[in-house]
Amino acid sequence: MCPRKYLIRIDVFFCFFIALFSYLIFNTGIHGDDYSVIAGVKPGLLRFLNPTPKNLGFMIFGYPVYYTINFGYYLFGYNILFGYDLFKIVAHFFSVYFVYKFARDYFEFDRAIIAATIFVLYPLHDTTTYWYATSVYVLIPALIMYAHFLIRNDKWVFGFILILLGAFSWYITPPYVFGLALIFAFERKYSKALLFAFPGVLYVIFYFLIKYTYVGVERRIDSHLGFMDLLKQLVLQPLSFFEAAIGPSYWLKIYYAIASLGVVSSLIATAIVVFLFTKSSSFSGRPVFPKSLFVGLLSVLLFSFGIYALTGLYHHSAFNLGNRSTVYGSLLIAFLLALLPLNKKTVVFFALIFILPVFGLSDYWKSWNVHQKQIIENIHTNASIKALEPESTLLVTGNIYSRLGPFSHIEFFSMPWVVNSIFHDWVKNKSIVALAPYIELDNNSLVDPKFGGRYPLGSTVYVYDSEANTVSPIALGAVPQLLANRQREIRHWVQLAKGTWVESSITYMSPRLAYLFQ
Secondary structure, three states: OOOOHHHHHHHHHHHHHHHHHHHHOOOOOOOOOOHHHHHHHHOOOHHHHOHHHHHHHHHHHHHHHHHHHHHHHHOOOOOOHHHHHHHHHHHHHHHHHHHHHHOOOOHHHHHHHHHHHHHHHOOHHOOOOHHHHHHHHHHHHHHHHHHHHHHHOOOOHHHHHEEEEEEEEOOOOHHHHHHHHHHHOOOOOOOHHHHHHEEEHHHHHHHHHHHHHHHOOOOOOOOOOOOOHHHHHHHHHHHHHHHHOOOOOHHHHHHHHHHHOOHHHHHHHHHHHHHHOOOOHHHOOOOOOOOHHHHHHHHHHHHHHHHHHHHHOOOOOOHHHHHHHHHHHHHHHHHHHHOOOHHHHHHHHHHHHHHHHHHHHHHHHHHHHHHHHHHHHHHHHHHHHHHHHOOOEEEOOOOOOEEEEEEEEEOOOOOOHHHHHHHHOOOOOOEEEEOOOEEOOOOOOEEEEOOOOOOOOOOOEEEEEEOOOOEEEHHHHHHHHHHHHHOOOEOOHHHHHHOOOHHHHEEEEEOHHHHHHH
């Protein structure tokens, strides 16, 4: 039983985090795949509740996510956008609580709060906070950590139910299940380790059964990955993670996140920092980091490297919607940061690397959401787009990504399925291509080497400037010049090393990244 002072603090904790997440998340909207999933939702509750494997597609690997996240798409559609924000707020509140309960097995109250808050809101993976589809990338591991807390405290039945639910939630779960099970194993609590790991084993078996039963559904394991390719990926995974987490990328992101702060957020962040400053003398002493906990959290990160190496698709980055992959390592970082001596210097350090950037990124996502909604409104009310001939080709320029300083951050028209979803049912024209930086011209066809698309140019070609909201005809012979005039998209600072050994090294290790240097 918690002392009364902790019960009072937990009440304050509840109120504070509800208010905090409401402020940070409300009006951050939907992004990326959200649009395409909403466009693909079929009417009929029974159809949704009892889907066929074909209708499920890749979601067959995560029924719990399908019945939560995808139900939101079914329920809210395009018309109840605040519903997505409400889900994100609730999900992040419970995530902090679940991680806090896990951390309390090792740390005092204040340090457990610090570890939980940093993990959930760490700027390295802001995507998981503001992109509805990936809010589960924090909620699911938090649920698994809560199950760990229950089993440690001998609540076997409820703990096993939750770890079973967590393990089968989504394909991201094995590193958490097996990594955290090693905590029990390291402590020689073998029965708890086996109980905790067993649902993970079941999920891996389930995953491969689905993979070989429904051909073409599984898209994460690269069947063409050879031994040398896998070895290269295993080298790139830790290199790219540590660069994103403690290298130039993170510090650049912190700088531009703070630069995005608005007046209100600045005042709130300052008030939090001042409050922590005044309470610095009452913080708990520096704890010992249990070896078992360190082994477990490090194993979560190492297992994630293995999983991402098998895909050959993901490399860690502090920018872009893909930064959700850094959530595994952020767990270890959060607990390491919670070990720092808690004094005024630490408060200033946390303000610079965490508190101010968190509020800055919130303002940034809100601003981008307003802009994004305006672009979509422009498209849906533009009479010139509506009047295009069905057989013509429409080339879309501008708003390929959002901008965080000089860096391209949130994908928008760079995703062809998002483009199709936004223009879907609003125009007669069915050949619509956004001129992302990797789009190439080949024999009167536009080729997308990143996503594998090929789009023959029609006899009539138009250009939609999404910044100016204008549609203009263009001669077929003018398309090469249009491509040459595209604004360069900087998605990572290494692109500035084009033509050097950095480019050749990266493309040797991962040829698919060659598009970054085009």
